[in-house]
Amino acid sequence: MDIIFLRELKVTTLIGIYEREKRVPQTLQIDLDIALPNNRACTSDDINDALDYADVAQHLQTVLSEGHFSLMETLAEHIAQIILKDFNATWVKVSVAKLQAIRNCKMVGISIERGQVR
16 A cells, blocks of 8 residues: 655634634645555656646645635544545545644644545
């Protein structure tokens, strides 16, 4: 199995339970590990056989800019389902972090792992 990864992807979305968080977009940091068990790109050297990670990043930017999430848990689950369904991954690990949400703490967040139900 091959793992494609994206690290420190910055996205802006409305997230949080407080009134200000519902009005003012925040920048989040996302890390992804995406499993591709039959990654033909390793032998074909053909971009058409590869996962387009720029497409993944752009798709997430677009989807997340259009909504509001109360909890990072819900946001992480939403991202996981996008990766599994829209990009045909068999497994994904999603880490989402709010940057400087708590004094004296660089980031707080959640990591989840999800797989396709077969």
